[in-house]
Amino acid sequence: MAAIRVPRPADQRTVVAVVFVATMFLAIMDATIVNVALPSIATDLGTGTDSIDTVVTSYLVSLAVVIPASGWLADRFGARRVFLAALTVFTVASALCATAGDVGQLVGWRILQGVGGGLLTPVGTTMLYRVYPPQQRARAARVMMIPTAVAPALGPVLGGLLTDGLSWHWVFLVNVPLGLATLLYGLVFLADVPATAARGFDLVGFLLAAGGLAGILYAVSTGPSHGWGSPAVLLTGAAGLVATAAMIYWETRVPHPVLALEIMKNRIFRMSNLVMTFGVMAFMALLYLVPLLAQAIEGASSTRAGLLVFPEAVGVMIGSQVAGSLYPRIGPRRLLAGGLAAAAVTIGLFAAVTISASPWTLRTLMFLAGFAMSFVFLSTQTAAFATITPMRTGDASALFNAQRQLASAFGVALVATVLALPDAGSAAAGAFARRWVFLVPATLALVGAVLALFIRDADASATMRSVAQRVPTSPGTGPDGPVPAKLPRREREAT
Incomplete structure (x- = not known):
């Protein structure tokens, strides 16, 4: 048979x-x-x-x-x-x-x-x-x-x-x-x-990288709840920082490192990761704050608090279709700067309307925040790997995801720390902190928007059809990959 x-x-x-x-x-x-x-x-x-x-x-x-x-x-x-x-x-x-x-x-x-x-x-x-x-x-x-x-x-x-x-x-x-x-x-x-x-x-590099990430993540995850001065937080945080410093020293001196830090010499990869870091911090901080404050202030159930956040996902899904059609023609710089600036304004509006506003007002703001952040996510994930060869994709992906994981933890820890400040003991100070804490992720998004202006669209030309089809390249020009030999006037002005 x-x-x-x-x-x-x-x-x-x-x-x-x-x-x-x-x-x-x-x-x-x-x-x-x-x-x-x-x-x-x-x-x-x-x-x-x-x-x-x-x-x-x-x-x-x-x-x-x-x-x-x-x-x-x-x-x-x-x-x-x-x-x-x-x-x-x-x-x-x-x-x-x-x-x-x-x-x-x-x-x-x-x-x-x-x-x-x-x-x-x-x-x-x-x-x-x-x-x-x-x-x-x-x-x-x-x-x-x-x-x-x-x-x-x-x-x-x-x-x-x-x-x-x-x-x-x-x-x-x-x-x-x-x-x-x-x-x-x-x-x-x-x-x-x-x-x-x-x-x-590279066993030594792995142990140092794993220990550094574990120590830092544990410290920033437990610091807001256990107190930043607690012995466990101080010891794990310090050990994580020391291990990370030792890892950087070691990985830049061995022939085959487990974390290929030299990829950070790639300009578009480095800048995309930097912008992504501030965007993810702002995004995760917002996702943490809205359901938390809805439950703490309004007494909302877990399901109801989660439903306030869900329109963000709808905004990202719809916005990604728009961003995906614009990216090949516009490039990452303007999409990133515009998306993060719009996200900063939208997140900042939460401080103006407060968490006690109408649920549909909050859902609308969450939708708009997701729509704006979709331009950030799509552009960074596309541009970061623009000049990474297939052989280095695994190494680049490890760096990209490690940085994103740290950014998520830092974003949440930052706003959780602001909410736990000693001055929040009084009712007036507590209300103030809960209302204006949204300015923290809004500021992070604004910083990311400024950094996005330093990204060069020409570095990501391989992912842009309108540029890649017209620009001759000279391959093998170092860590930044192919370099356009001559850009049309519009692209020169944009970069």
Whole structure:
């Protein structure tokens, strides 16, 4: 009897897009879906609120720890193999989290879950950019926008519905069916990519990078709640900074570093990451503030508070279509500067209307903030990899995702610290802090807009059809990749 063959789709772009969206959705949403279930978990497992915070922190830290090794693993063992293995680990760990009988077990399984999730994001990004040529990177960025925009906003809503309607166990079990379906789809349709790395593993660099990321993330995640002067925060933060400094010293002196920091010499990659850092800080701070203050001030339920945030995802989805059509003609600089400036104004309006305003006023502002930020996300994700060769995509993706993870944590920690200032003890000062804290992410977005003006559209010409089709390039011109030999007058004035 002849074996049954399942045909592979001819276009791997479709296959990679499907597995990328599904897995990134799971990994990103899992960082927010658990938050609303923490009180129920603490009650059921018989622990206090101080201990239950480690359920979130352990996932975020383990997520970041494995990112430095993602590029080497993808090159050494093949992106497909590493990606599917990481998805298996994440799915199995999600099921194990639901079986935890005490906080220690739950934290242990969350660490394992973070290991899988931490590899999914950079390895998935590597696969995506390898199947999309530079001229189609804006289309690839649209694919990346789906989980990036929807998952953080949907997490609190879905978490509230599952916890209130079923039990906290389902915030973990919900990952299992989608994880298994994506795993089977990937096993059947995802094309194998042969391993390319013959270099040895930089163990010292990995330990320093992982320790640095873990220490810094733990400190900024627990600092607002435990106090920045607490011994645990001070020790882990200092250790993280020392390890990061040692990592930079080591990685710039070894022939095959686990984190290829020399990629930062690439001007468009460096500037896109810098702008992205301020944009992500502002965005995550806003997503943190609105549901938190809605619950604290208005007494809103977790589900209702999450629904106030969800219009942001709709704004990102719609805005990404507009930004995707404009990017090839306009380039990243003006889209980034305009998007961040518009986001700064929109976020600043939250301070004027207060969180007690009409729900539809808040939802409208969230939609507009998401619409503006879509220009930022699409442009940075497209331009950052404009001159990165396929062989260096894994290394660049590890750096890009590590920086984005740190930016997310710093954005939330900054506004949480402002809300926890001692002066907020009085009613007047507390109301003032809650109202004007929105100026913090608004200022971050404004700083990002100013930095965006220093981006050169010519550096991203490979991702712009209108420029790339007309500008002759001289390849191999150093770390910034192809350099346009001569730009038309309009592009010269724009850059």
